[in-house]
Amino acid sequence: MQTVLITGANRGIGLELARLYAARGDRVIACCRDPECAAALHELDGIEIHRLDVTSVDDIADLKAALGTRPIDILINNAGIIGPERQSALNMDFDGWLKTFEVNTLGPLRLAAALLDNLRRAEAPKLVTLSSRMGSLTGGGGSDRIAYRSSKAAINRAMQGLAEDLRGERITVVVVHPGWVSTDMGGPAAPLAPRESATRLAAIIAALDHGDSGRFIDIDGKDADW
Numbered sequence: 001m002q003t004v005l006i007t008g009a010n011r012g013i014g015l016e017l018a019r020l021y022a023a024r025g026d027r028v029i030a031c032c033r034d035p036e037c038a039a040a041l042h043e044l045d046g047i048e049i050h051r052l053d054v055t056s057v058d059d060i061a062d063l064k065a066a067l068g069t070r071p072i073d074i075l076i077n078n079a080g081i082i083g084p085e086r087q088s089a090l091n092m093d094f095d096g097w098l099k100t101f102e103v104n105t106l107g108p109l110r111l112a113a114a115l116l117d118n119l120r121r122a123e124a125p126k127l128v129t130l131s132s133r134m135g136s137l138t139g140g141g142g143s144d145r146i147a148y149r150s151s152k153a154a155i156n157r158a159m160q161g162l163a164e165d166l167r168g169e170r171i172t173v174v175v176v177h178p179g180w181v182s183t184d185m186g187g188p189a190a191p192l193a194p195r196e197s198a199t200r201l202a203a204i205i206a207a208l209d210h211g212d213s214g215r216f217i218d219i220d221g222k223d224a225d226w
């Protein structure tokens with residue numbers, strides 16, 4: 001039985017990951033911005049729900065205080081936003097860009113830093129951040145969604161750095177692309193159902209060992225383009 005902490009667990013891929021790990025009998029620490037409105041999470045057996053806006057330093061401190069010294073085997077930074085309406089380089093909503101960075105880039109690293117001690121207390125801890133191929137700098141163009149793309153490129157680089165910093169420890173740090181998934185973010189045309197994405201992600205996570213630390217992994221398990 002593992003302890004799995006998931007951010008943005010109230011809908012989309014995060015909810016399916018919570019469902020999947022709970023069904024396996026793992027201890028799921030499901031985090032979401034508004035626990036009172038997370039009806040689907042409350043239906044799951046044996047999970048604990050914590051309030052967490054990943055941009056809130058206070059929420060992160062409260063979560064850390066609630067967890068104390070409990071070991072965390074798997075921390076999944078799933079919460080994310082697509083960003084503002086206007087986000088091309090020629091037509092940028094700068095406040096929205098900043099907000100996108102706060103959620104998609106600063107949030108995951110801030111949480112990882114706060115819970116590092118809990119990860120260190122697990123036997124073979126894994127820190128997994130949901131990124132996107134849209135953040136790739138080498139894998140082809142696209143001038144749309146620049147706020148989102150740049151926030152994912154930046155978290156990729158930050159997690160690559162963290163993996164390097166933690167090389168001498170047992171913590172495996174990776175970023176993963178979950179596929180194009182039919183969630184609120186991915187839209188109805190996306191080919192992959194959230195459950196299928198979560199199932200594949202869980203398989204990738206289960207197979208990780210420390211040698212994988214620092215990788216950007218695609219949903220097929222192969223290396224994604226940085």
Ligand SMILES: NC(=O)c1ccc[n+]([C@@H]2O[C@H](COP(=O)([O-])OP(=O)(O)OC[C@H]3O[C@@H](n4cnc5c(N)ncnc54)[C@H](OP(=O)(O)O)[C@@H]3O)[C@@H](O)[C@H]2O)c1
Pocket residue numbers: 007008009010011012013014032033034052053054055077078079080081103130131132133177178179180181182183184185186187190
């Ligand atoms: N769907 C895709 O095709 C796709 C492709 C590549 C990467 N991804 C990545 O996969 C992850 C999950 O995406 P998804 O498709 O499941 O998205 P989604 O359906 O839009 O769900 C996003 C989740 O993030 C939460 N969230 C947003 N802002 C937050 C904040 N400040 N603090 C805490 N939680 C916050 C949302 O909570 P609320 O309900 O409170 O808003 C929701 O639970 C994201 O990181 C996304 O970038 C998705």
